[in-house]
Amino acid sequence: MRFAIYGLGPIGSLISKVAIARGYEPVAAIDIDPSKKGRDLGEIIGISEKLGVEVTGDYRVLYEVKPDLVFHATGTWLSDVYPQIVHSIDSGADVVSTCETLSFPYYRYPELASLLDEYAKTRGVTVLGTGINPGFLLDSLPAFMSTSMALLEKVEAVRSLDASLRRLPFQKKIGVNMEPGEFEEALREGRLTGHVGFAESVLLISTITGLDVDRVEEGQEAVIASEQVTSNGVTVEKGKVVGVRGYGVGFAEDKEVIRVEMRAGIGFANYEEIRLHGEPEITWRSTGTHGDLGTAAVIVNMAPRVLDHQPGLITMADLVKGGYHIV
Ligand SMILES: NC(=O)c1ccc[n+]([C@@H]2O[C@H](COP(=O)([O-])OP(=O)(O)OC[C@H]3O[C@@H](n4cnc5c(N)ncnc54)[C@H](OP(=O)(O)O)[C@@H]3O)[C@@H](O)[C@H]2O)c1
Structure with missing residues (x-):
């Protein structure tokens, strides 16, 4: 090729x-x-x-x-x-x-x-x-994992990652080391994106599984360091932005049927957790997936x-x- x-x-x-x-x-x-x-x-x-x-x-x-x-x-x-x-x-x-x-x-x-x-x-x-996300961890993976379920009622998927292990452009787009107000303004004005893809993941899950949604909501906010944090050589001072957390939710007649969440920041735990509700119930948790190589x-x-x-x-x-x- x-x-x-x-x-x-x-x-x-x-x-x-x-x-x-x-x-x-x-x-x-x-x-x-x-x-x-x-x-x-x-x-x-x-x-x-x-x-x-x-x-x-x-x-x-x-x-x-x-x-x-x-x-x-x-x-x-x-x-x-x-x-x-x-x-x-x-x-x-x-x-x-x-x-x-x-x-x-x-x-x-x-x-x-x-x-x-x-x-x-x-x-x-x-x-x-x-x-990796959107595209795999919070959509294709949970959707495919539901193949062994006789009845699927709700999908929940969470990804948490230590952003110190990610490339610099990723740390920048989630506001690492910015003043909280400065980051929120940059998000509002579109100068920074945070994570983009929550709604896309919800709609991929819906399309793959057939779990219909009639409305999608998404949002994200800065996480502020409550004390100085250092991970893999990256330090964030108390009071500065240490990362973001965000979500996407799919509703069917006002009932939440799909929820994806991401928490990304310096020193955060590395894991993905998928909870599939229905028959049988499934809970799956990983030790994290490298976002860039992934x-x-x-x-x-x-x-x-x-x-x-x-x-x-x-x-x-x-x-x-x-x-x-x-x-
Ligand atoms: N779906 C996922 O899971 C996933 C995962 C990781 C990354 N991404 C996305 O993948 C993209 C690449 O990531 P990255 O960290 O490598 O971004 P990056 O550091 O911004 O690199 C993008 C490169 O493309 C160049 N470029 C921009 N516009 C161009 C154009 N019109 N023609 C040719 N080159 C152009 C940039 O040059 P300049 O620097 O001069 O602008 C830069 O060298 C980002 O949008 C990122 O959000 C998606």
Whole structure:
């Protein structure tokens, strides 16, 4: 498989590494950061050998090299990255993207989603948005886990993680070490995102399991350090933002049927816990999943499924199938 990488931040770099280790061939690398342009991909992603692929800021390289697939990792909002996805489709490539709002694009961007679906079908390619969260831990995983239940009434999933183990852009987007007021203002004004994807996860669970929801609510707030905290060399002073907690809830006739929660901060415990209510009841708890490497793995592992899939805009709901109430 010949692939292009679109976006070479920490996540795009990790995706490239995992893909190369898998035996896939890099043929193009695109990033607008001037400090990366003109350099060899191997150097950017931190492997000693030269790969012979020069990083360029010009997406038209895609039309020259015609990759089989584009791994896309530049941004969170579909409205911002839409042209990049269109350029990738234009080159005839399938696309797997980390864009959070592309994981269930019919929620925030129904018009862009139907345009992308139409265009992908016209060009005979497949487009998927996924990642560790949204994409796996708080949606596909609990939904698939419900396969062994005869009756599913409610899904609850919590992810807690120590943000000191995550890349710097992640720590920044959850406001680590900011003044509380400053963080809340940045969230309100959209300069910082916190976690994006609560509603997308709720709707993925609903689509995969068939547990209908007629309303979705989501929210998040800063967690303030009640004392100085240090974890893996990252210190947060008392009174500053140590992380965020947030939730997404799906209601059916005002009854809560799906709840996903995430707590991410410096020194927080690492685990995921899934509680499935119905018959039989299931409680499952992990010791945590590395978010950055996990994202790269989900993206690369989905590539063969996307290459094989019929054309169009798809979600993880199209890939996670099987079981009694799983459609
Ligand atoms: N679904 C999930 O589970 C999941 C998990 C992890 C990350 N993500 C998302 O994946 C994305 C990548 O993460 P990251 O931490 O690597 O982000 P990042 O540090 O912001 O890296 C993005 C890179 O893409 C470049 N870029 C931005 N716009 C571009 C464009 N139009 N053309 C080419 N390159 C462009 C950026 O350059 P500049 O720095 O110059 O702007 C930067 O080098 C983020 O949106 C993140 O939220 C999703």
